Amino acid sequence: MMWHNENMTAHDLVIRNAAIVDGTGAPIRHGDVAMTDGVITEVAKSISGRGTQEIDADGLTVTPGFVDIHTHFDGQATWDPILAPSSIHGVTSIVMGNCGVGFAPALPTAEQHAWLIGMLEGVEDIPGTALAEGMAWDWETFPEYMDALDRRQYSIDVAAQVAHAPLRAYVMGARGADPLEAPTADELARMAKMVQEGMRSGALGFTTSRTYLHRTKAGAPLGTRFSSADELLALGTAMAETGTGVVQLISDAYQSPDNDFAIEEMGLMEAMARAMGRPLSMTVQQPEPLPDRWREVGAWVEQGVNKGLSLAMQVAVRPIGILQGLTATVNPLLPCPSFTEISQRPLSEILVALRDPQRVARIVAEHHAALAHMEGLGSEMFGGFHKLYPMENPVNYEPSPSDSIAARAQ
Ligand SMILES: [Zn+2]
Numbered sequence: 349m350m351w352h353n354e355n356m357t358a359h360d361l362v363i364r365n366a367a368i369v370d371g372t373g374a375p376i377r378h379g380d381v382a383m384t385d386g387v388i389t390e391v392a393k394s395i396s397g398r399g400t401q402e403i404d405a406d407g408l409t410v411t412p413g414f415v416d417i418h419t420h421f422d423g424q425a426t427w428d429p430i431l432a433p434s435s436i437h438g439v440t441s442i443v444m445g446n447c448g449v450g451f452a453p454a455l456p457t458a459e460q461h462a463w464l465i466g467m468l469e470g471v472e473d474i475p476g477t478a479l480a481e482g483m484a485w486d487w488e489t490f491p492e493y494m495d496a497l498d499r500r501q502y503s504i505d506v507a508a509q510v511a512h513a514p515l516r517a518y519v520m521g522a523r524g525a526d527p528l529e530a531p532t533a534d535e536l537a538r539m540a541k542m543v544q545e546g547m548r549s550g551a552l553g554f555t556t557s558r559t560y561l562h563r564t565k566a567g568a569p570l571g572t573r574f575s576s577a578d579e580l581l582a583l584g585t586a587m588a589e590t591g592t593g594v595v596q597l598i599s600d601a602y603q604s605p606d607n608d609f610a611i612e613e614m615g616l617m618e619a620m621a622r623a624m625g626r627p628l629s630m631t632v633q634q635p636e637p638l639p640d641r642w643r644e645v646g647a648w649v650e651q652g653v654n655k656g657l658s659l660a661m662q663v664a665v666r667p668i669g670i671l672q673g674l675t676a677t678v679n680p681l682l683p684c685p686s687f688t689e690i691s692q693r694p695l696s697e698i699l700v701a702l703r704d705p706q707r708v709a710r711i712v713a714e715h716h717a718a719l720a721h722m723e724g725l726g727s728e729m730f731g732g733f734h735k736l737y738p739m740e741n742p743v744n745y746e747p748s749p750s751d752s753i754a755a756r757a758q
Contacts, residue, residue: 358397413440
């Protein structure tokens with residue numbers, strides 16, 4: 349066979365006819381990618397050598413794996429080796445333990461386990477039943493949590509961070525969950541030591557939450573919400589003393605209408621970055637009522653960077669979407685008793701009931717009354733018809749405003 353050059357096996361793997369996006373910002377090109385020993389050895393319009401394995405990727409895209417730096421897989425990672433849906437969508441590395449929430453350290457009591465589950469359920473809308481059934485709790489401290497992850501195998505790479513809220517609850521007990529309580533000097537020293545132990549066991553950093561959006565399932569604010577500069581500086585510098593780590597936090601600086609408050613929050617972040625000499629990464633989004641605040645936060649971050657600080661914004665690349673439906677957990681008619689009294693029926697019966705003009709009139713009146721008392725996320729979820737779109741198959745992720753329910757109703 350030696351004389352048939354094109355039949356020679358030259359590569360472990362050749363992916364053919366792919367749309368190649370190489371991650372450098374270069375335009376998409378079509379061609380083949382060859383790999384040997386886990387390393388890309390050739391990228392070309394057409395690769396002549398055969399692969400031991402060949403994949404026809406016609407109509408598919410080949411990209412570098414995505415690194416998702418902001419996930420909340422902390423619970424799921426203790427039972428799901430696939431880490432769906434991230435791995436399915438091309439993510440090859442995840443970072444969890446963000447926003448100050450996670451499951452370690454955890455006192456080995458049913459009470460604390462239930463509290464931690466309620467926290468993640470409230471903050472990230474992760475079903476508590478799934479967490480309660482799935483989690484083995486074969487750890488107490490953060491290093492033991494890392495060992496528990498080590499005992500498992502994953503389809504993608506997993507990194508964890510030391511989260512502030514469980515640390516507070518572990519060290520301060522019930523007071524740790526109260527945002528108006530500050531740690532004693534002893535408690536703060538203990539937390540600082542545990543941050544360092546976490547970093548030495550392989551954590552990527554320390555995280556905290558200061559946003560009103562984050563609440564436990566019971567509706568309570570997180571204990572970390574109003575943490576003092578003293579507390580944050582102590583924990584941040586403890587992390588920095590290990591010579592590594594990044595602080596991730598979410599504050600209301602990007603979404604509070606109170607400008608002075610936003611400036612104060614940015615000042616705190618700057619002080620932390622300066623004291624630590626380590627990177628600080630903050631969540632920034634574009635809320636509808638404050639469409640330009642992100643520019644101010646961005647300018648502040650740039651000023652900090654120019655002063656030699658390592659500040660970065662974590663920006664969601666797409667708006668958060670909520671799947672709504674007449675038989676789903678959420679839909680705009682839920683605040684209306686004339687809807688909820690029929691909402692448990694089969695869809696076909698709900699549709700019949702919704703054709704009754706008297707019921708429609710009652711629902712419209714009830715909806716107006718309910719929305720008059722709603723603000724924030726509630727009013728957006730139940731009254732945001734200008735950004736509610738019919739879901740098509742395939743899903744159109746960039747619909748035009750003229751496709752919205754509000755536009756269609758006019
Ligand atoms: Zn988060």
